Amino acid sequence: MNADGGLLLLAILASSLVPGLLIFFLPEERHGLRTLLNLSAAGIKLVLVGVLLLGVQRGETFEFGLTLLPGVDFVLAADALSLLFATLSSILWFVTTLYAIGYLEGSPRRSRFFGFFSLCVSATVGIALSGNLITFVIFYEILTLATWPLVVHRGTPEALRAGRLYLAYTITSGLVLLVAVIALNLLAGSQPFESGGYLRHLSPDTHGLLQVIGLALIAGFAVKAALIPLHSWLPRAMVAPAPVSALLHAVAVVKAGAFGLVRTFNDVFGLELAATLHLTDVLLVLAALTILYGSIQALRAHDIKQRLAFSTVSQVSYIALGLALAGPLGVVGGLVHLVHQGLTKITLFFCAGNFAETLGIHEIREMRGVGRRMPLTMAAFTVGGLGMIGLPPLAGFISKWYLGLGALEGDAVWILGVLALSSLLNAAYFLPPIIAGWMAEPEVTRPPAHKTRFESHWMLLFPTLFVAVLALLPGLLAGLELSPLGWVERIVERGYVLVPGSDMENGTGVAP
Amino acid sequence: MNAALLAFDVVLLAGLLGVAWRCLASTDLFRAVVLFITFGLLLAIAWVRLEAPDIALAEAAIGAGITGALLLVTLERLKHIMNPHRGDAGPSPPPDPVASDTGNADAEARDARDPGAGNVALSCAPTPARGRWSAVAVSGGLALLLMATLATQDHGPGLQPAVAAHMDVSGVDHGITAVLLNFRAWDTLLELAMVLLAGLGAWSLGRHDALPARPAPGPVLPGAVRLLLPVAIVTGVYLLWAGSHAPGGAFQAGAVLGAAGILMSLARPHSLPDPDPRLLRIGVTAGALLFLALGLWGLFAGPALLTWPRNLAYPLILIIETGATLSIALTLVALFVGGRSPREDA
Amino acid sequence: MSATIPESLVFATGALAAVSLGLPLLASAWPWQARRIGLLGLSLSILGLLATIGLFLDAAPGMDAPAVRVGLGGWEAPLGVTLHLDGLTLAMLLLNALVALAGSLYARGYIRGSAEQRQFWPLWLWLWGGLNLLVLSGDAFNLYITLEIASLSAVALVALTGDTDAVTGAMRYLLINLLGSLSFLLGAALLYGEFGVLDLTLLGELAGDGPTERMAAALMLGGLLMKAAVFPLHVWLATAHASAPAPVSGMLSGMVVAAMFYLILRLWLLIFAPLGTPALAVLLGLLGSAALVWGSLQALRAPRLKIVAAYSTVAQMGYIALAFPILILQPAAWPVVVFFAFAHGLAKAAVLMGAGTLQKAAGHDRMNALGPVLRARGRTVFALGLGGISLMGLPLTGGFLAKYLLLEAGMHGAADAPPVMQAWTWLWVVMVALGSLLATAYILRMVAPAFARGERDPGVPVSAGMEWMPLALAAGAAAMGLAGAPLMHLLEHTAGVS
């Protein structure tokens, strides 16, 4: 155990946890101090994660352990996979905090909001840095609890109903997870995550039991990852303020579910064992169905946020799909989509929040001609929408490309059809608002932007533009070693993700 | 001889069960209480049959005597509460802000307060027939199980030999006193605490009122008290002193002194003794405090709490018993009088 | 005295007993200063307790006796009464001290100014001291007296508000306690009749699984289950706990009920373990499950906050009862009882005292009208929420560790059990999970109005202690999530555990 390394991991957790707790007890009217705390905490976390990133790249190990009960260890550890998620969430946290400060300006109960907001991010980073399954489940449950107050933040009866539904789904899934994890601990002991899966060492006569446990784990993570039929909390949770939606969809909750599937398949079972037990098949079918279902529902939604929500249902399943393909290229596609979907979807949500805050636009049809009044936001929306469709050279294309290659590699040609159909549907629900936004004549005359110097409040606009640029870059610069793709390929190459028959020589050659 | 005694035992037990049954089945509370006191006296005879004269003495003084007095005074109070306008047997209880809150008195209770029914406060509804057989099955089954267990039990040796072996170092000559004040002194200390706690609990419930509905203050009671009081005090002191070598001891003595105090308070209906509440509190606590304080010596000098030095055991036990007797007597009188002194809230 | 038990521990054991008795006595004699006597004494005794735990952990690995046993008066068992101190005792003493200290600081503000103030403090110290003496006692008859002391002071405290409901609740509570104690005493009499000793350790050495042991176990454990309000003997609990003054409610739900389970566990470990049969396991499991479901459903529809919390205690006691059938299959799982008692004690005291704060502030605790005060009192809501999370058994709290242990032991037991028991044990596991869901629902019912839109009204000002103590207790319940290993370490040194 590396003492300094352990401290660094704890510091990364504390950098949002401690300010979060302080903010709770801050009087409501101390806006300046609260903003300072928020932003400096987000900044400190970014710096610390950067230090960790450098350290891991240099090959240092970081680990922290604490015995909770005999046989139950609380373990934090940093590997390349956890850093992928940790980096993503700490960057997006910084941006979302900025956006949220602007978005909530003048609204009541901000101490409570930002307190839970910080707890949420602490839990997410904890999930990223968990070194074993029980630690993962602990943070996963804390995330559930910390998100609930954000979902119900508006306090309307509708918000409270959505919160109840959210808790009903997530707490139940958490219980299923806990039981599955305890069963695994009884079977194999509490072991740290191990690429390739620590369960592969178990004798084959446990396979029947393992299959059941595996299905329970899939079911447990499927709720947050919004796989059908366990997705219905997500569209309902859209009643929350826009930054919370961004957090749910791009940074924390949905991602935590997807990341849980990654950890289960890669570090607990190992893709090989998962394939032997047909767990990948189950996941593949679920993911494919969810992709299509989400797209169709999105097409039918008329509310912008509803459409985005169903789009998330569909897009997050790409991650699961990549995993389920169980080949190196598919895994690259899935993991890189973790980043790509996050950046793209947060852009879209920021835009939606911008439209709603500045012009009161909630419905798709109200977007006609909005590009004239808010060109920058509309441009960002366009980047996000096209990225989701997967237009080259945007990020979404790269994900889909690798997923398609993975499907060929895994002899699951029908997945190509799913991908193509999904892209068509994506286009069908994203292109109309984009076209209408730019081309159509506005139905109503909109008030000019006289309140601020920009088209909307700068704290709403700048983060939006920033994430739009971020969403643009991974696609354009995919060839670079430090791009998400490059990082994910290295993860797979170095065996952080141990793929059966991994031979990356074939994989790297086909990057666009 | 054996057969005669056996017959006596069987008749006694049958009588006990019969009296207990009639007592619990009664719809007249006064009758139930009288039957209960009778039950206590019969028990005292049973204890004699079981070679336990100490317990017989205690049962008569505490079980039947004090409990009986407490029950009777409670009945008087209940009568007064439920029929406040009937008669004028004493000052009404102090106004209680919550006492008027009788809005939801249920039918059964309303029956009990029916003003036309005279002494109805002391009667109670007969047991409803519903659920009779299940209750009989539960208690009958329990009795059978208990008897079966007792019948098949191996008879353990008990601790009589152990006590006998240690009598010479106990400081007293009477086995029960040795157990109570030396071998199991901790139990006795906690028991004193329990008596005290009952008093504290009664005080916590409210202030005391004048005793309602005392016997008419004729010449008989004060005269009797004048006669009985010295006798009671002498008996109490004797019991206390005798405890070291013969049946008797602090609790019996305390009960007798307490009974004397109760008589005294009955005889002086309009001027209850109302000592300084601080002194009263110290008085009721003193017995246990003294006990513990002396016991602390053993904690520091070894080997353990409540160890009496061998040559001082007898005087120490006598001091403790004296303290205990006074505190018990005081507490019993306080319990009879009811709540705390109004002066305490000042 | 075994030579390997250090003198210092013998002294500490006696001193703990003497302080637990002496402080209430002093406070009874001079209630005008009782609050100060109480707070000072309580703080000092917590320090003493921590020192004892330190001493104990230091000495325990070298001790050849499983527990420190002190014959009072210098008389060893069977002639004398022994105090019994081991890891289990110390854990319960610690829980008692923490809840009592928090309750005392809370009560300073809660009771202040009422005419009952002077009556409250001595009784409060008697409850605290009585529970200490109960936990320290190693003698069946002595346990009876300590049970009576604890229950009499608890009943008097419940009645203290003078409210009709409180006094009715107190009366029911008293009758059930007297019945439970007498049942316990009759069991002790049967054991004494057969074995001629009252000392628990000696009884454990002599007892097997004969008819006397069975009958005595039924009487003693039945009496204690009654006092612990296990279904279907729970009816009295909600009235008594909900209508008592808030610090007393906290102590009753947090500690008194747990002490009964402590005693059940103690008797089980020392004496009655050979009686564990599948039939008994199924019976206890069914009772626990019924309590879990019934208590939760009542908590979901109770009209008042404190009643919700009180019914939640009924449900949570179901969890502890469920630990016993699992314990019969997996004897090594017994610490789960202590973990539950500890986690529930801190969390439930937090919730009940928090509810008391809201009640004082709003002037009532009706669920449908608490919104404004909930919205204005974030700190108290935070305490309710955090305590609630522990009650739900979510991480990272003491409740989570307890639930983890219970599920683990249950699943382990189910895996090893004979086929008939397997199905039952899986049922218990499902019930534990179901209980968590129901708990989530009723905790949500308490907390959710704080997040709804509407007016805010902090109500009557309350003292700092009433504001912070629930939070401190809830934080303690949460912190216990990290302290599982030390507690487990302490519990390793417990008599009757091989």
Added chain:
Amino acid sequence: MIESLDPGTLYPFGGAALFALGLHGLIRRRHLILRILAVNIMGSGVFMVFLGIAARGDAPPDPVAQALTLTGIVVAVSATAFALALTVHLARLTGHAVLLPGPLRTHRGNRPEDP
């Protein structure tokens, strides 16, 4: 047969019967005075078991069991005294000394001070 039925054997049976009888009364009667009497009769049953055990056999009676009984009687009278005080207190508040079954008013949520 008669030889074996010495008081020490016979009386514990009586104690068991008294205990059960008291329990029956406690379950069946509603008036608090009767319930308190029932508890006392149960207690007497327990003491009878104790004293019977003490007198069993030919040896002198067991002083420990007798001392325990004495302690028990005092504990019982203390508890009874408090129970009676509580009964009077309850009667003052409600006007009767009967414990009625069923939930309290507050459980139904309609306290008198409700608006």
